[in-house]
Amino acid sequence: MSNSMEDVANAAQAALIIGSNTTEQHPVFGSMLRRAVNKRGLKIVVADPRKIDITEFAVLHLQQNPGTDIALINGLMYIILEKGWEDKAFIEERCEGYDEFKATVKNYPPQKVSEITGIPVEKLYQAAEILSVNRPSAVIWAMGITQHITGVRNVMSLANLQMLLGNMGKPGSGVNPLRGQNNVQGACDMGGLPNVYPGYQPVTNAEAREKFARAWGLKVESGKVEGSEANLQPSTFNLPDKVGLTVTEMIPGLADGRVKALYILGEDPIMSDPDTAHIRHCLEAADFIVLEEIFPSETSPYADVLLPGVSFAEKTGTFTNTERRVQMVRKAVEPVGDARPDWWIIAEVAKRIVAGGGRQIAEGPHAGWDYPDANTIMTEINALTPSYGGITFARLEQGKGLQWPCPTTEHPGTPILHTKQFSRGRGKFMPIDHVPPAELPDDEYPMFLNTGRVLYHYHGGEMTRRASGLMAVYGRPLVEVSPLDAEKLGLEGQQRVRITSRRGSIEAEAWVTDRVPPGMVYANFHFPEASANELTIAALDPTSKIPEYKVCAVKVEVV
Numbered sequence: 001m002s003n004s005m006e007d008v009a010n011a012a013q014a015a016l017i018i019g020s021n022t023t024e025q026h027p028v029f030g031s032m033l034r035r036a037v038n039k040r041g042l043k044i045v046v047a048d049p050r051k052i053d054i055t056e057f058a059v060l061h062l063q064q065n066p067g068t069d070i071a072l073i074n075g076l077m078y079i080i081l082e083k084g085w086e087d088k089a090f091i092e093e094r095c096e097g098y099d100e101f102k103a104t105v106k107n108y109p110p111q112k113v114s115e116i117t118g119i120p121v122e123k124l125y126q127a128a129e130i131l132s133v134n135r136p137s138a139v140i141w142a143m144g145i146t147q148h149i150t151g152v153r154n155v156m157s158l159a160n161l162q163m164l165l166g167n168m169g170k171p172g173s174g175v176n177p178l179r180g181q182n183n184v185q186g187a188c189d190m191g192g193l194p195n196v197y198p199g200y201q202p203v204t205n206a207e208a209r210e211k212f213a214r215a216w217g218l219k220v221e222s223g224k225v226e227g228s229e230a231n232l233q234p235s236t237f238n239l240p241d242k243v244g245l246t247v248t249e250m251i252p253g254l255a256d257g258r259v260k261a262l263y264i265l266g267e268d269p270i271m272s273d274p275d276t277a278h279i280r281h282c283l284e285a286a287d288f289i290v291l292e293e294i295f296p297s298e299t300s301p302y303a304d305v306l307l308p309g310v311s312f313a314e315k316t317g318t319f320t321n322t323e324r325r326v327q328m329v330r331k332a333v334e335p336v337g338d339a340r341p342d343w344w345i346i347a348e349v350a351k352r353i354v355a356g357g358g359r360q361i362a363e364g365p366h367a368g369w370d371y372p373d374a375n376t377i378m379t380e381i382n383a384l385t386p387s388y389g390g391i392t393f394a395r396l397e398q399g400k401g402l403q404w405p406c407p408t409t410e411h412p413g414t415p416i417l418h419t420k421q422f423s424r425g426r427g428k429f430m431p432i433d434h435v436p437p438a439e440l441p442d443d444e445y446p447m448f449l450n451t452g453r454v455l456y457h458y459h460g461g462e463m464t465r466r467a468s469g470l471m472a473v474y475g476r477p478l479v480e481v482s483p484l485d486a487e488k489l490g491l492e493g494q495q496r497v498r499i500t501s502r503r504g505s506i507e508a509e510a511w512v513t514d515r516v517p518p519g520m521v522y523a524n525f526h527f528p529e530a531s532a533n534e535l536t537i538a539a540l541d542p543t544s545k546i547p548e549y550k551v552c553a554v555k556v557e558v559v
């Protein structure tokens, strides 16, 4: 998030919630927003194909066809320009690329946008007015925006909207993606991405490579480092400069031989990756799989080695939440059996790989992977990651955490980004056109499948299906079917349906509800006996490589 939950909840006059089921999937922030509606009249516009719970707190619900967000946002910006509601001073002082951007937006008049999105023209006008008149307005999104082949371009469109309205760098404004897992922000910050070291320092940057290689004591012996294209100077400190693969490239890579082995840590690809039949085929093709888990999962049968990690409650460290806030997590329970903290296991494996690979370990403050505790790891992070430079355990122990960038131990942290300028200097408007989803309904597969979560379960359900209290409330997979489609299908009560896509088929009980519009069914991936991912398509965004989990075509039959 460019902003913080608190300033959005306290200072935004309006908010566009687009592709975020906020009350079910981010209940803490969801209740802050509900309170802001009730206490001070925050005006919420929800743009979501489904009638999710937060729509009850909204002044307007735009129910677009799935995968049409770019057209929708361009349409809103067309109206903003038509009415002269853009923030001319902000655009002039802080942005660039405006003319080219405007030329693209001109191609999205309301009537055309209404045809693409299915949203009535007058609602487009209402939405544009609410967001323009009630400023600052914040944009909030989650997976409904990113899990598309246009995921990156969807996000850029929302950035365009916020720059156009001058909604950046002040309380109650901003571009606010709600991060999913408790520490997914932290995992990205720490280099859990194929192209960067911690703190988003590119692997292609020679200076960054040398800095990390010196800290870890890694010298180049001959001119070649495995996995590297470049011929590196022998006896220098260096690391491979090749950008790696994303998860959605690695797993198919097993089937085509680009990848031989996988080390899976806290993921359950059999449940969570798209097109499960293909995932099974890929995992079977692997030479070697290590799975580091806290439970035997659906992926365990494919693993050659299981390494027992420990859960959040059994270890000390930090999580970085959606608003970039780093917070302490303290061990409350002793680990069971041979289970060990993930960092300890990784360090032990790394020691053996380095020793076995014959690489020379020189002197270096962190050479040898000897970390006695999590605090020592934080000290390394402070030294090598500028944005985390001042985030120490000693400071975190004292309060509510610190928001990066926080470069020094005197720095108070940064609740709001881009207050004076953007990271690249001027904010760049991007001309972005609507692209339809990879697979649309047709005669054979006439309905949209949309997928996601429910309040009571977490992803593959490996943890939540073990909680009897949650199973008592939501104990079996349900597929949402609209009343109109239920009638068309001849569904009577809570009958079972079979849903089939080009990739697979599931059977589950139908939940007849107007949460979904006619023409769409909605399934979750919480239960192995009917996981939505048997059906989903592995079409990827070309930049982020995220799968289009939110749109594919299916047929539905009563069984």
Ligand SMILES: Nc1nc2c(c(=O)[nH]1)N[C@H]1C(S)=C(S)[C@@H](COP(=O)(O)OP(=O)(O)OC[C@H]3O[C@@H](n4cnc5c(=O)[nH]c(N)nc54)[C@H](O)[C@@H]3O)O[C@H]1N2
Residues within 6 Å of the ligand: 018, 019, 020, 021, 022, 024, 025, 026, 047, 048, 049, 050, 052, 065, 066, 067, 068, 069, 142, 143, 144, 145, 179, 180, 181, 450, 451, 452, 453, 454, 455, 456, 457, 458, 459, 550
């Ligand atoms: N209880 C619970 N909470 C969770 C999780 C969990 O599994 N269970 N998972 C966590 C994680 S990792 C994540 S990433 C987040 C996910 O949080 P969300 O992204 O809020 O959750 P999703 O269920 O993926 O639903 C996203 C919303 O996008 C809408 N949508 C679908 N297609 C489109 C579209 O084309 N355009 C738009 N604008 N909207 C669309 C759906 O109707 C849905 O309301 O939740 C986190 N919180």
Ligand SMILES: Nc1nc2c(c(=O)[nH]1)N[C@H]1C(S)=C(S)[C@@H](COP(=O)(O)OP(=O)(O)OC[C@H]3O[C@@H](n4cnc5c(=O)[nH]c(N)nc54)[C@H](O)[C@@H]3O)O[C@H]1N2
Residues within 6 Å of the ligand: 143, 147, 180, 181, 265, 266, 267, 268, 269, 271, 272, 273, 274, 292, 293, 294, 295, 297, 309, 310, 311, 312, 342, 451, 452, 453, 458, 459, 460, 461, 462, 463, 525, 532, 533, 536, 549
């Ligand atoms: N169809 C469809 N598929 C989706 C999505 C969707 O919306 N629709 N959303 C996608 C998204 S946004 C996400 S984030 C993924 C999530 O997908 P996954 O990351 O695969 O799902 P999780 O169930 O969160 O976690 C995987 C495993 O981590 C284990 N685990 C928990 N804590 C620890 C720990 O401390 N250490 C170790 N070693 N293991 C631990 C759990 O036991 C669990 O089996 O799913 C994606 N898949």
Ligand SMILES: [Mo]
Residues within 6 Å of the ligand: 180, 181
């Ligand atoms: Mo996620």
